[in-house]
Amino acid sequence: MAYRHLLEAQVRSQAQYRASLAVDVAGSVLFGVLDIVSVVVLFRVTPTLGGFSFAEVFLMTALATCAFATADLVVGNVERLRQYVRSGLFDALLVRPLSSLAQLVAMDVATRRVGRVAFGVVMLVLAAAKAPVEFTPARLVLLLMTPIAGAVIFGAVFVATATVAFWWIESGEIANGLTYGGLNFTQYPITIYGALFRRLFAYAVGFAFVAYYPTLALVDRPDPLGAPAFLGYAAPAIAVMAAVAAGLLWRTGVRHYRSTGS
Amino acid sequence: MTVIETRDLRKEFTVRVKSGWLGRRTRMVAAVDGIALTVQRGEMVGYIGPNGAGKSTTLKMLTGVLYPSAGQVRVCGLEPVPQRTRLARRIGVVFGQRSQLWWDLPLRDSFALLRHVYAVPATEHAGRLAHCRRLLDLDAFLDVPVRQLSLGQRMRGELTAALLHGPEVLFLDEPTIGLDLVSKQAVRAFLAALGAAGDTTIVLTTHDLADIERLCRRLVVIDQGRIVHDGSLDELHARYGSRRRLVVDLDEPLATPLALPGVMVESMQANGRRITYALDSTTAAGDLVSRLAQAAALRDISVLEPDIEDVVARLYTRQATP
Numbered sequence: 262m263a264y265r266h267l268l269e270a271q272v273r274s275q276a277q278y279r280a281s282l283a284v285d286v287a288g289s290v291l292f293g294v295l296d297i298v299s300v301v302v303l304f305r306v307t308p309t310l311g312g313f314s315f316a317e318v319f320l321m322t323a324l325a326t327c328a329f330a331t332a333d334l335v336v337g338n339v340e341r342l343r344q345y346v347r348s349g350l351f352d353a354l355l356v357r358p359l360s361s362l363a364q365l366v367a368m369d370v371a372t373r374r375v376g377r378v379a380f381g382v383v384m385l386v387l388a389a390a391k392a393p394v395e396f397t398p399a400r401l402v403l404l405l406m407t408p409i410a411g412a413v414i415f416g417a418v419f420v421a422t423a424t425v426a427f428w429w430i431e432s433g434e435i436a437n438g439l440t441y442g443g444l445n446f447t448q449y450p451i452t453i454y455g456a457l458f459r460r461l462f463a464y465a466v467g468f469a470f471v472a473y474y475p476t477l478a479l480v481d482r483p484d485p486l487g488a489p490a491f492l493g494y495a496a497p498a499i500a501v502m503a504a505v506a507a508g509l510l511w512r513t514g515v516r517h518y519r520s521t522g523s
Numbered sequence: 524m525t526v527i528e529t530r531d532l533r534k535e536f537t538v539r540v541k542s543g544w545l546g547r548r549t550r551m552v553a554a555v556d557g558i559a560l561t562v563q564r565g566e567m568v569g570y571i572g573p574n575g576a577g578k579s580t581t582l583k584m585l586t587g588v589l590y591p592s593a594g595q596v597r598v599c600g601l602e603p604v605p606q607r608t609r610l611a612r613r614i615g616v617v618f619g620q621r622s623q624l625w626w627d628l629p630l631r632d633s634f635a636l637l638r639h640v641y642a643v644p645a646t647e648h649a650g651r652l653a654h655c656r657r658l659l660d661l662d663a664f665l666d667v668p669v670r671q672l673s674l675g676q677r678m679r680g681e682l683t684a685a686l687l688h689g690p691e692v693l694f695l696d697e698p699t700i701g702l703d704l705v706s707k708q709a710v711r712a713f714l715a716a717l718g719a720a721g722d723t724t725i726v727l728t729t730h731d732l733a734d735i736e737r738l739c740r741r742l743v744v745i746d747q748g749r750i751v752h753d754g755s756l757d758e759l760h761a762r763y764g765s766r767r768r769l770v771v772d773l774d775e776p777l778a779t780p781l782a783l784p785g786v787m788v789e790s791m792q793a794n795g796r797r798i799t800y801a802l803d804s805t806t807a808a809g810d811l812v813s814r815l816a817q818a819a820a821l822r823d824i825s826v827l828e829p830d831i832e833d834v835v836a837r838l839y840t841r842q843a844t845p
Contacts, residue, residue, distance in 0.1 A: 263639045
């Protein structure tokens with residue numbers, strides 16, 4: 262498969278700078294540690310957060326970290342679209358017989374971010390063991406599916422925010438607000454947020470499906486906000502919708518691509 | 524067989540113009556303003572014009588990079604943007620400034636990767652690569668990472684990269700820009716051989732008249748988004764009266780001015796010891812030189828080819844002042 266070869270080439274290219282790679286992997290683990298530390302610190306001053314215990318919030322955080330770190334590893338660098346558009350290098354992707362988005366993803370996979378994913382998986386195992394989960398086959402599948410669906414949702418957000426560059430090259434911090442901000446949002450129960458904020462991010466963007474609803478289903482709790490229980494299993498469907506929407510946005514963006522002079 | 528066909532092809536960009544303080548207006552600018560172009564299989568077409576004339580924009584619409592604002596475009600019978608990936612297998616593109624090569628990997632690896640990108644059968648790929656290695660002298664730097672290649676070496680790599688999947692049409696945007704003379708000649712000779720084989724249609728933009736003279740029987744000149752000339756180079760020179768110049772340095776000024784048909788004194792400097800003659804396209808410089816040599820002691824001579832920018836600039840001012 263062509264994309265596999267592009268991916269390998271990218272890994273080989275990055276391996277050329279070995280010292281820098283080692284430092285970056287270590288740094289990426291540190292990011293993972295910080296994700297968890299912030300939750301631990303919060304629970305030193307409060308026994309519950311938005312009605313949830315430490316073990317429950319820890320599970321949400323681990324799910325969110327896994328999802329985000331995976332998306333960041335695979336498509337996080339899609340934000341480099343801005344440089345491709347500004348320099349006109351995007352032209353080179355468009356004259357090849359492959360999807361421009363898939364090429365960009367394959368050519369910019371940030372292998373160094375693998376550290377954060379690994380740390381996230383370790384945390385998820387710990388959190389699942391610590392949380393009051395009665396494991397059934399359905400819940401086990403849910404536990405495995407949730408980080409994947411969450412990664413797709415985050416991936417869609419990464420792609421959707423990156424496409425802004427097709428219209429507006431000076432876009433920058435908006436994208437980070439939704440992606441990195443999204444990680445912080447999904448780490449905590451949505452009950453702690455104000456109604457407007459919650460409607461926007463939890464429901465409209467779909468962030469509630471990354472960790473919150475699946476955690477409710479895992480620990481078998483009804484939603485304090487009254488959402489139906491089946492939503493705990495709805496993340497894959499939401500993920501597909503998000504991916505389709507991001508793909509359409511990308512297609513529209515490519516048609517608006519202006520290239521650069523000469 | 525028609526390979527490229529466009530009708531009323533247009534591309535407009537919105538440009539923001541500052542007006543007053545804080546105010547900004549948007550204005551539509553047509554980079555390509557109604558281009559009709561038909562290219563047959565095996566033709567070599569030089570596409571020229573001053574900076575900002577719309578050359579690259581046209582090329583990008585032909586290759587599926589840019590979506591036209593209006594008009595029709597067909598390349599290899601396909602509509603470039605909707606059928607972009609199908610078209611990409613049948614065309615080769617060298618955009619000088621946008622490399623197709625992997626910066627951090629040896630040149631050899633880029634070629635191997637492109638085989639997978641274009642899904643080319645291994646034997647075909649090996650055959651074409653061997654051909655390019657021979658004609659473009661690639662062997663000396665095949666194992667060097669692309670970032671360490673000289674511009675000339677990289678351009679030879681880009682050419683190879685664009686041809687490994689056996690494209691029917693090759694688009695080149697300024698393939699010789701910035702190259703030293705030896706590399707320029709290598710690139711030109713290679714393209715000339717490719718064109719002479721007759722299977723590949725070649726469209727190239729350039730600022731270098733020598734590229735056109737060496738390679739293209741057909742010349743399309745555009746200015747401000749419109750085609751202002753479509754024909755041979757000689758036709759262009761005949762039509763717009765562009766002239767070569769002969770500059771001679773003499774030991775002493777000429778006793779009597781030289782009169783030859785098709786030759787005109789353009790300027791005299793250094794008290795008549797340096798004369799610049801303008802020759803029309805039918806006059807051979809040799810005749811003038813031998814006549815001069817009889818009349819006076821020649822110290823130095825040089826021939827200046829007509830500058831394509833000059834021709835185009837003149838052509839445009841002629842149109843503006845009928």
